[in-house]
Amino acid sequence: xxxxxxxxxxxxxxxxxxxxxxxxxxxxxxxxxxxxxxxxxxxxxxxxxxxxxxxxxxxxxxxxxxxxxxxxxxxxxxxxxxxxxxxxxxxxxxxxxxxxxxxxxxxxxxxxxxxxxxxxxxxxxxxxxxxxxxxxxxxxxxxxxxxxxxxxxxxxxxxxxxxxxxxxxxxxxxxxxxxxxxxxxxxxxxxxxxxxxxxxxxxxxxxxxxxxxxxxxxxxxxxxxxxxxxxxxxxxxxxxxxxxxxxxxxxxxxxxxxxxxxxxxxxxxxxxxxxxxxxxxxxxxxxxxxxxxxxxxxxxxxxxxxxxxxxxxxxxxxxxxxxxxxxxxxxxxxxxxxxxxxxxxxxxxxxxxxxxxxxxxxxxxxxxxxxxxxxxx
Amino acid sequence: xxxxxxxxxxxxxxxxxxxxxxxxxxxxxxxxxxxxxxxxxxxxxxxxxxxxxxxxxxxxxxxxxxxxxxxxxxxxxxxxxxxxxxxxxxxxxxxxxxxxxxxxxxxxxxxxxxxxxxxxxxxxxxxxxxxxxxxxxxxxxxxxxxxxxxxxxxxxxxxxxxxxxxxxxxxxxxxxxxxxxxxxxxxxxxxxxxxxxxxxxxxxxxxxxxxxxxxxxxxxxxxxxxxxxxxxxxxxxxxxxxxxxxxxxxxxxxxxxxxxxxxxxxxxxxxxxxxxxxxxxxxxxxxxxxxxxxxxxxxxxxxxxxxxxxxxxxxxxxxxxxxxxxxxxxxxxxxxxxxxxxxxxxxxxxxxxxxxxxxxxxxxxxxxxxxxxxxxxxxxxxxxxxxxxxxxxxxxxxxxxxxxxxxxxxxxxxxxx
Numbered sequence: 001x002x003x004x005x006x007x008x009x010x011x012x013x014x015x016x017x018x019x020x021x022x023x024x025x026x027x028x029x030x031x032x033x034x035x036x037x038x039x040x041x042x043x044x045x046x047x048x049x050x051x052x053x054x055x056x057x058x059x060x061x062x063x064x065x066x067x068x069x070x071x072x073x074x075x076x077x078x079x080x081x082x083x084x085x086x087x088x089x090x091x092x093x094x095x096x097x098x099x100x101x102x103x104x105x106x107x108x109x110x111x112x113x114x115x116x117x118x119x120x121x122x123x124x125x126x127x128x129x130x131x132x133x134x135x136x137x138x139x140x141x142x143x144x145x146x147x148x149x150x151x152x153x154x155x156x157x158x159x160x161x162x163x164x165x166x167x168x169x170x171x172x173x174x175x176x177x178x179x180x181x182x183x184x185x186x187x188x189x190x191x192x193x194x195x196x197x198x199x200x201x202x203x204x205x206x207x208x209x210x211x212x213x214x215x216x217x218x219x220x221x222x223x224x225x226x227x228x229x230x231x232x233x234x235x236x237x238x239x240x241x242x243x244x245x246x247x248x249x250x251x252x253x254x255x256x257x258x259x260x261x262x263x264x265x266x267x268x269x270x271x272x273x274x275x276x277x278x279x280x281x282x283x284x285x286x287x288x289x290x291x292x293x294x295x296x297x298x299x300x301x302x303x304x305x306x307x308x309x310x311x312x313x314x315x316x317x318x319x320x321x322x323x324x325x326x327x328x329x330x331x332x333x334x335x336x337x338x339x340x341x342x343x344x345x346x347x348x349x350x351x352x353x354x355x356x357x358x359x360x361x362x363x364x365x366x367x368x369x370x371x372x373x374x375x376x377x
Numbered sequence: 378x379x380x381x382x383x384x385x386x387x388x389x390x391x392x393x394x395x396x397x398x399x400x401x402x403x404x405x406x407x408x409x410x411x412x413x414x415x416x417x418x419x420x421x422x423x424x425x426x427x428x429x430x431x432x433x434x435x436x437x438x439x440x441x442x443x444x445x446x447x448x449x450x451x452x453x454x455x456x457x458x459x460x461x462x463x464x465x466x467x468x469x470x471x472x473x474x475x476x477x478x479x480x481x482x483x484x485x486x487x488x489x490x491x492x493x494x495x496x497x498x499x500x501x502x503x504x505x506x507x508x509x510x511x512x513x514x515x516x517x518x519x520x521x522x523x524x525x526x527x528x529x530x531x532x533x534x535x536x537x538x539x540x541x542x543x544x545x546x547x548x549x550x551x552x553x554x555x556x557x558x559x560x561x562x563x564x565x566x567x568x569x570x571x572x573x574x575x576x577x578x579x580x581x582x583x584x585x586x587x588x589x590x591x592x593x594x595x596x597x598x599x600x601x602x603x604x605x606x607x608x609x610x611x612x613x614x615x616x617x618x619x620x621x622x623x624x625x626x627x628x629x630x631x632x633x634x635x636x637x638x639x640x641x642x643x644x645x646x647x648x649x650x651x652x653x654x655x656x657x658x659x660x661x662x663x664x665x666x667x668x669x670x671x672x673x674x675x676x677x678x679x680x681x682x683x684x685x686x687x688x689x690x691x692x693x694x695x696x697x698x699x700x701x702x703x704x705x706x707x708x709x710x711x712x713x714x715x716x717x718x719x720x721x722x723x724x725x726x727x728x729x730x731x732x733x734x735x736x737x738x739x740x741x742x743x744x745x746x747x748x749x750x751x752x753x754x755x756x757x758x759x760x761x762x763x764x765x766x767x768x769x770x771x772x773x774x775x776x777x778x779x780x781x782x783x784x785x786x787x788x789x790x791x792x793x794x
Contacts, residue, residue: 001386001694002379003687069378253771268774270760273767280766281709284702285681292684295378314677362673363666369649369676370663 003291005069013073016052020081026340029082029200033343038158038193038202044085044117053091054115057099062112068232072239072294079240079319080247082347084200086120086155088240088354092233094121097163097179100232101217101225106181110161119160124150124182124206125226131360134174134223139208140167141180145188146213149205154354156204157193159184164213165222174223180213187211198350200343230355231308235293238315241351242290245283245315248322248344252276252329259331272329279322286311286318306372309365316352316361323348380687382461383694389458393440393465400434401469402427409468411739418471425554431472432506442480442504449488449496450504457693475551479503479510483559486629487578490616499557499578511555511581512629513546513603518790520548520754521761523561524570524623525780525788528605530562530577540564540577540615542585542608548755552588552601555581559629560610561622566786573785574622579610595747641710644717644745645679647738648672655724655737662724671720678713682706701770707752708762715749718742 005013028040047053056071057063071091078087095114098107113119126132127139127150139148146166153162161183168178182189188211196203217225253276256267266272293311296304323344327334334341352358382390405419405427412418419427435441436450443459445451454462463470473480484503488496502508519525528544542562552558558581565573581588585608590598617625652662652672662668685706689699721742722729728736732743753759767773780788 001382001687001690003684003691004378004695249771253773256773264777265774267767268776270764270776273773274760274763276771276773277763277766280771281705284685284705285678285709288681288684288688288702289677291378291688292680295380298378309673310677310680313673314681317677359666359670362670365673365676366663366669370653373649373653 003295005073005294009069009073012070013077016050016074016077017080019046019050020077020083024081024083026343029084029340029343032084032199032202039086039155040084043083044087044120047083047085047087048115048117053087053117056091057095057111057115061107062115068236068297069294071236072290072297075236075239076243079243079347079351082200082244082247082343086122086158086201088201088233088237089122089155089159090114090120092236093123093229094161094163096229096232097123097216097225100229101179101221106214106216110181114161120155120158121161121163122153122155122159123226123229124153124156124162124164126150126152132356134177137165137167137177139164141178141213141215142168144213145210146180146182146208147210149207151205152194152196152203153206154201154203156184156206157191157202162189162206163216164208165226166213168215169219171220175220177222177226178219179216179222179225181216182208182211182213196350198346200347201350231305232297234308234312234355234361235290235297237351237355238286238290238293238311241315241319241348242283242286244344244347244351245279245286245319245322248319248326248341248348249276249279249283251341251344252279252322252326255330266329275325275329279325282318282321286314289314303372306365306368309361309368312355312361313358313365316358319344319348320352386457386461386694389454390461390465393462396438396440397465397469400438402431402472405472406468409471412468412471424472425475428472428475429506431469432476436505441506442484445484445488445500445504450501455693455696457690460690460693473506475509475554476503476506478512478550479508479555479557482512482629483510483557483578486559486576486616486625489628490576490625491578492613495578495613503557508556509551509554510557510559511549511552513549513552513558513560514626514629515548516545517547521758523626524574526561526563526574528560528562529566530564530575530610533609538612540610540612542577542579542605542610544605546603546605547591547600549588549601549603550599552581552603553590557581558603559616561626563785564619564622567784568620569782570780570785570788571623572620574626575619576616576622576625577610577614578616579608579614583608583610585609594750595744597748641682641706643675643679643682643710643713644721644741645675645713647741648675648717648721651721651737651742652724657724668724675713675717675720678709682709701766704762704766704770707756708759708766711749711752711759714745714752718746718749722746 023043023046028043031040032038051064052074054063055066055074056068059065095111098110114121127136139150146164164180164182165177166180167176188209190207191204194203194205256272256276257265259266289311293307296307327341327345330339330341333339408418408421432441439452442450443452443454443462444456447453484500487499503510514523516526516528518527530540530542533539533541558579560577560579562575563573564575585606587604589602591600591602592598652668655662657665657668685702689703692699732740736743768775
């Protein structure tokens with residue numbers, strides 16, 4: 001039994017934590033919120049130079065060639081630091097799509113540039129309100145040209161490359177969907193930044209009007225590939241969420257030790273102490289579920305779909321729980337712009353929706369457990 | 378990362394499995410598998426006799442109290458081997474439930490505080506199940522506030538050095554069939570409450586002890602009240618110094634919370650199975666989106682507990698001490714099983730009120746409903762566990778104690794003005 005990361009992996013994690021605590025200061029996190037750059041370019045470059053972006057990308061494609069376990073720990077640190085960088089879009093998603101479904105030429109063309117941070121990639125799936133299903137995809141590709149609109153697209157305003165889910169070919173239902181690589185700086189692609197609850201990670205609307213589109217993966221296989229890659233990304237995202245939950249809990253704990261009221265530290269009141277204990281419980285359950293996810297991701301286990309949904313549901317709730325109660329423990333000060341509590345609250349609620357909402361993942365989890373149950377029987 | 382045994386662990390597992398395969402009471406397998414919640418399920422013979430027989434067999438072959446030293450009847454095995462044994466013993470482990478308190482709490486306390494002669498006399502029959510121990514700690518006036526206990530121990534006036542015990546204990550599991558008890562008493566009511574306590578062990582057949590079963594809210598009787606009237610204990614049955622009882626009790630309570638890798642059950646697998654069969658609006662319950670959402674919530678708690686346990690086993694496997702994350706087990710499991718039972722009954726509609734052979738899953742959810750309030754209280758209530766997490770894990774300050782430096786006899790005993 002070894003449900004833990006190795007000493008080398010933990011050492012790498014420490015290194016990333018030190019780097020982020022120095023370079024990803026509150027001022028850097030707040031830049032997007034205060035009307036500055038939509039993401040921290042210098043920080044992103046620094047992460048690329050450290051090898052964080054390419055940590056799980058093979059050396060043949062410009063990466064470091066370690067495993068997804070290292071990427072899980074990097075994700076935890078990025079979540080903890082609320083890093084305002086597009087790692088989720090560019091690495092957990094775009095790079096992962098290329099690794100899972102790209103041709104040799106596509107991998108060679110794009111992966112080194114994603115790993116070096118030279119370009120940013122993203123995944124454009126959603127088209128408006130409600131739970132995303134294949135029926136809702138209206139964007140379509142005809143004769144290599146993409147037409148339609150995608151919104152919201154995470155990091156869509158800063159991305160250079162989008163992997164777009166669109167209709168093509170003669171398939172029906174989910175089989176009508178294929179994936180396409182689209183150069184967002186090329187002809188026929190326009191974008192506008194959207195106002196969102198978490199400006200430290202930008203969202204955009206992308207409009208395509210005959211943009212050249214190159215297919216990624218087989219025709220009609222888009223939905224299946226996306227589901228597979230989103231499971232992988234969900235585990236990495238869950239690590240970000242656990243990192244954020246832990247940090248929000250620490251902030252609340254530190255404040256409960258520091259703040260005096262009624263002549264005593266507020267952490268000595270059971271109302272506060274028990275709230276913090278419950279936050280610790282959520283964060284611990286989520287971390288354990290994430291370790292299960294990490295194992296499934298790294299080992300390529302057939303349990304990956306169940307593990308991904310489990311980690312995702314658990315971590316979404318833990319981060320939301322810790323971030324909202326962090327404000328509660330801080331009292332009125334927690335609701336000021338100056339305190340950082342709202343940054344965690346914003347991020348926890350934005351990440352809860354990225355890759356599909358909590359109820360979507362709850363549904364997937366039960367569907368998959370049922371499938372596993374039927375198989376076992 | 379993997380879930381595999383090391384080669385030493387695999388060898389130990391194979392050895393344990395082979396022995397269990399050859400020696401377990403197979404004729405009880407069906408009954409143990411059918412076990413209801415909070416009962417061993419053994420009906421064809423006396424469950425206590427069946428438990429003693431299995432424990433004796435294990436002891437003779439060196440499989441009892443695996444982590445204890447051999448001279449005290451143990452197996453001198455490592456903590457991880459003890460966990461592997463538990464996994465392999467599986468359903469037969471339930472047979473040993475009468476010994477849990479003795480093996481898990483009283484034994485370690487005796488080992489830490491008793492004289493060598495006493496250890497050699499008391500521990501081997503405890504390990505082999507020939508003698509059963511109970512823990513005489515809680516009182517009507519002191520459960521969570523254990524140090525508020527009032528059972529008194531006073532030096533006998535005859536100069537023998539003996540102690541005379543008077544008072545009452547409560548929630549004592551197994552007192553009716555125990556040979557020995559671990560007893561905490563107040564020897565100095567003039568000292569502040571934590572400072573005036575003293576620990577003893579005594580034979581449960583000592584004159585002046587009366588055991589009365591408590592009828593519980595669910596109709597069962599797993600616990601007792603124990604009354605002491607002028608019970609005489611020789612001074613050499615004292616554990617630790619006079620006035621050191623609180624410190625001695627901490628050895629016991631630390632062990633209470635050290636059970637690892639047991640992966641507390643929440644009832645989720647049974648609920649999931651039920652939701653595959655039960656119907657909501659003419660469709661399987663599991664197809665209903667509201668049901669799915671609740672199920673997912675229970676699923677991630679169950680899974681979180683399982684993998685938290687595996688992280689603890691990982692630490693043991695590396696020869697490390699598991700981290701504080703283990704303190705969440707009972708807190709999560711207790712509350713989850715209670716909510717889960719209410720949800721399962723809700724799915725049964727108005728018929729959920731019925732608890733008989735027609736109830737789904739042998740009325741398991743009705744049983745869980747009626748037993749789970751106790752799980753949230755026994756062995757540290759939810760509130761005490763949250764205090765422990767808050768104070769020992771997160772480092773928060775203790776509550777302000779108004780009775781801390783007050784002589785015990787001056788502490789108010791009633792909230793009525």
